[in-house]
Amino acid sequence: MPVRSVSVAVPVPGLPALTYRVPAHLDIPEPGTRVLVPVGTRQVTGFVVPAAGTVASASNQQPATSNLRDVVEILDPSPLLPREIVDLALWTADYYLAGPGEALATAMPPQSAVFTKRVAQLTEAGEANHLQVGLRKQALDLLREHGTLTIESLARRLDSPQGKGAVDGLVRDGLIAMTQPLAGRRDAFRTVARVRLTALGDDPQLTRAKRQGELLELLRGAPDGFTARELDARGIGWDVAKRLAASGLAAIDQVQLERDPFNGDGPTRPPFRALTDEQAAAVDTLTGLLDAKTFATALLHGVTGSGKTEVYLRLAARALDQRRRVLILVPEIALTPAAAAIFRGAFGDRVAIQHSALSDGERHDQWHRIRRGDVDVVVGTRSAVFAPLPDVGLIVVDEEHDGSFKQDESPRYHGRDVAVVRARNAGALIVLGSATPALETFENARQGRYRLVTMARRVMDRALAAVQVVDMQEEFAERGPDIVLSRPLEEALTAHIARGEQAVVLLNRRGFATLMFCRQCGHTLECPNCSLSLTIHKGTRRARCHYCNHAMPLPDKCVKCGGAFMEQSGFGTERVEAEIRALLPEARITRVDRDTVRRRGAITGLLAAMAARKIDVLVGTQMIAKGHDFPAVTLVGVVSADVGLGMPDFRAGERTFQLLTQVSGRAGRGDKPGIAIVQTLFPKHYSIQHATRQDYGSFFEDEMTFRRAMRYPPAASLINVIVRGPSAGDAMDLAGDLARRVRQAPSPGIKVLGPAPAPLARIKGEHRAQFFIKGTNRARMRDALRAAVDDRADARRRISIDVDPLSVL
Numbered sequence: 001m002p003v004r005s006v007s008v009a010v011p012v013p014g015l016p017a018l019t020y021r022v023p024a025h026l027d028i029p030e031p032g033t034r035v036l037v038p039v040g041t042r043q044v045t046g047f048v049v050p051a052a053g054t055v056a057s058a059s060n061q062q063p064a065t066s067n068l069r070d071v072v073e074i075l076d077p078s079p080l081l082p083r084e085i086v087d088l089a090l091w092t093a094d095y096y097l098a099g100p101g102e103a104l105a106t107a108m109p110p111q112s113a114v115f116t117k118r119v120a121q122l123t124e125a126g127e128a129n130h131l132q133v134g135l136r137k138q139a140l141d142l143l144r145e146h147g148t149l150t151i152e153s154l155a156r157r158l159d160s161p162q163g164k165g166a167v168d169g170l171v172r173d174g175l176i177a178m179t180q181p182l183a184g185r186r187d188a189f190r191t192v193a194r195v196r197l198t199a200l201g202d203d204p205q206l207t208r209a210k211r212q213g214e215l216l217e218l219l220r221g222a223p224d225g226f227t228a229r230e231l232d233a234r235g236i237g238w239d240v241a242k243r244l245a246a247s248g249l250a251a252i253d254q255v256q257l258e259r260d261p262f263n264g265d266g267p268t269r270p271p272f273r274a275l276t277d278e279q280a281a282a283v284d285t286l287t288g289l290l291d292a293k294t295f296a297t298a299l300l301h302g303v304t305g306s307g308k309t310e311v312y313l314r315l316a317a318r319a320l321d322q323r324r325r326v327l328i329l330v331p332e333i334a335l336t337p338a339a340a341a342i343f344r345g346a347f348g349d350r351v352a353i354q355h356s357a358l359s360d361g362e363r364h365d366q367w368h369r370i371r372r373g374d375v376d377v378v379v380g381t382r383s384a385v386f387a388p389l390p391d392v393g394l395i396v397v398d399e400e401h402d403g404s405f406k407q408d409e410s411p412r413y414h415g416r417d418v419a420v421v422r423a424r425n426a427g428a429l430i431v432l433g434s435a436t437p438a439l440e441t442f443e444n445a446r447q448g449r450y451r452l453v454t455m456a457r458r459v460m461d462r463a464l465a466a467v468q469v470v471d472m473q474e475e476f477a478e479r480g481p482d483i484v485l486s487r488p489l490e491e492a493l494t495a496h497i498a499r500g501e502q503a504v505v506l507l508n509r510r511g512f513a514t515l516m517f518c519r520q521c522g523h524t525l526e527c528p529n530c531s532l533s534l535t536i537h538k539g540t541r542r543a544r545c546h547y548c549n550h551a552m553p554l555p556d557k558c559v560k561c562g563g564a565f566m567e568q569s570g571f572g573t574e575r576v577e578a579e580i581r582a583l584l585p586e587a588r589i590t591r592v593d594r595d596t597v598r599r600r601g602a603i604t605g606l607l608a609a610m611a612a613r614k615i616d617v618l619v620g621t622q623m624i625a626k627g628h629d630f631p632a633v634t635l636v637g638v639v640s641a642d643v644g645l646g647m648p649d650f651r652a653g654e655r656t657f658q659l660l661t662q663v664s665g666r667a668g669r670g671d672k673p674g675i676a677i678v679q680t681l682f683p684k685h686y687s688i689q690h691a692t693r694q695d696y697g698s699f700f701e702d703e704m705t706f707r708r709a710m711r712y713p714p715a716a717s718l719i720n721v722i723v724r725g726p727s728a729g730d731a732m733d734l735a736g737d738l739a740r741r742v743r744q745a746p747s748p749g750i751k752v753l754g755p756a757p758a759p760l761a762r763i764k765g766e767h768r769a770q771f772f773i774k775g776t777n778r779a780r781m782r783d784a785l786r787a788a789v790d791d792r793a794d795a796r797r798r799i800s801i802d803v804d805p806l807s808v809l
Helices: 083-095 100-106 124-128 134-146 151-158 163-172 210-220 228-233 238-246 277-291 308-321 333-347 360-372 382-386 415-426 439-446 472-479 487-498 573-583 602-611 652-664 686-692 696-710 728-743 778-791 793-798
Strands: 005-009 018-021 034-039 042-049 114-116 119-122 148-150 176-179 182-184 190-197 250-257 296-302 325-329 351-354 377-380 392-398 429-434 451-455 466-471 502-506 515-518 535-537 542-544 551-553 566-569 589-592 617-620 633-638 675-680 717-725 751-763 766-775 799-803
Touching: 005 034, 005 100, 018 034, 042 083, 042 100, 083 100, 083 382, 083 415, 083 778, 119 124, 119 134, 119 151, 124 134, 134 148, 134 151, 134 163, 134 176, 148 151, 151 163, 163 176, 190 210, 190 228, 190 238, 210 238, 210 250, 228 238, 238 250, 277 296, 277 308, 277 429, 277 451, 296 308, 296 439, 308 325, 308 333, 308 392, 308 429, 325 382, 325 415, 333 351, 333 377, 333 602, 351 360, 377 382, 382 415, 392 415, 415 429, 439 451, 439 696, 466 472, 466 487, 466 686, 472 675, 487 502, 487 573, 487 633, 487 675, 502 652, 515 535, 573 589, 573 617, 589 602, 633 652, 652 675, 652 686, 652 696, 675 686, 686 696, 717 728, 717 778, 717 793, 728 751, 728 766, 728 778, 728 793, 766 778, 778 793, 778 799, 793 799
Parallel strands: 296 429, 296 451, 325 377, 325 392, 351 377, 392 429, 466 675, 502 617, 502 633, 589 617, 633 675
Antiparallel strands: 005 018, 005 042, 034 042, 042 114, 114 182, 119 148, 119 176, 190 250, 515 566, 535 542, 542 551, 717 766, 717 799, 751 766
16 A cells, blocks of 8 residues: 655755655645654654645655654645745745755745754753863753753853754763753734623623623624723723623633734825826836736836836736736835835735735734735735735836845845746736846847836936046045045035935945054954954944954954054945034934844834935935935935945946946936936946946946856856855865866756855855856756755755855855
């Protein structure tokens, strides 16, 4: 008799789907169902997936074998993940060479996993043992103090690379016992007790004590009942409800409360704005594609301020008229509330949002609203591409060029490209919108794979901002090397703020200074975990690593020679803010970067204050450069426009052009014309020259000449492989072995470059080596790399794979 088995994807990096036996007392679960299964010594939540080569339920596909482990529990009565989302996640895992469980976990709401924790506690022998020294003694002392600790917490508190080994040794010696209690939840719905009237209590002739009588009267007029908080507001305690329930006159139930990320604010319904001729032509073209109800991809190439959002609204209305649903993806969390407000204003409260700045509970409840079909439009960031939205007819990816759509941890998927696959699977129209399209996207449009729709003029024919380029070499020669703000930018800031206008100043680097060094011996303050200098943050008087978050107080003396002359060099947004405050002491100046918007909702509040003209000058990193519409901003300043050009990354020129074009587009969006002042050491660089004219076509041609010559994307496909190790030699040895295996694969047209030390040679204490795979056939490239990694499964956790990388650092 064949074994009743299922394929289960578990959220373990790089691990393929595993086969489990389904005990006779359990029904065979369908794909998309969560199950509790053993992996190693733990139990984790996995997802049932179709067995390899099947398109239906994986019930009896595996051969009988005696070493299959059993499914412990089925967590869902029916599949929680819709089949189309399961298929999309599995495609993502395959394309980006990730574990299927990792991709499926990305599609789930927070707080939806059950798992076992490994918890340590002292045994009697451990309690009696007082002769241990070193890490073993520290571990025993920690358990005496805390009673129980998870293995991970115990090892972390020991704060040593040998901590885990010491804990394992204590377990082997019988001084520590291990237990594995279940943790996590099947769901994270919030419930509250509510009292309601029973049939017995619904008798006006009943006589009760005063308070009980008052509550009965209230309940007769409230079929849904009351919570304790609602009763307290009416001066009635919950104990009165309990007494009524004890007598059978009322019942107390637990009901779900949905957490509202909109804070109860109801949508307004302003009319749609009148379309310009260009907008109307774009809507007509795209509506034709939408009405065909077949898969199509369109690039909406509109200059900054051309009104792409209004086109999206018209298309969304058309899709809803066809009883199909709409998915809107935006790159930044900061843009999500504004986009959601626009769509809620047009389509009411059947709009949901999905992004990581929501609380876990809000994200959970929004996800389940979408899953139940209570939503017609979803607005979200990258991960919203996996939202369980049925009957999708339109997908919009706004600012499709933006690097935020690429995830920097496994699975390293690109939200735009996964969205194209989702649209293909659903037979939907996908619109990719940008003033500065990614080269891959524009090349697809040029080759006819995407429909190109162009909007070359701003709404109301407002002029693009005039751009002035300042050569900082001349400024340094005249005023010294420490100048942050050029004279033209200082003069413009003074004049525009005096006229009551607003300004935006961009520097895509945070902190006050980029390094601190000793003038006596030259020693630089560096991160002990990463091959980087620490960034100086004057406000907190700390030096911090922006990769591993290591921080230390600013030293008064050199930690190497004791010298008292510590110098700072370079600058970030904190220094720019200080310079502008000194220049304009009466102005209202606010800084927006990761250091100032850590608190939930902070960036939304700052941008709202800017829109309300409560801020005169907004200083920030790239998060202020795109998507925002501030009509009173007439001046944009760009400090160190070339900050990214020196990076060893083939996309440096593209990113510089996009950032300068986007931030210049923030100026002059109202009735007054705008100006952008761009400070640079390389005023003749083609990316800066073309950005000043917002000339995407010329930039594309120049950049593609470089890409074709070097065979970089989109002229070829690329996979970036990073290998980590405890030493540089270990990392290079493993990278060399993998590269050799790929070179030996029987796959023509594949070229391997490297290995070599990565540009960031050490991150978080691990040394890094790197090699690249180039070619024109992604499937062959992935197959060759997959085979090489499978041969070195022992080292899988040390290997990071990035298919179609946006960064090669």
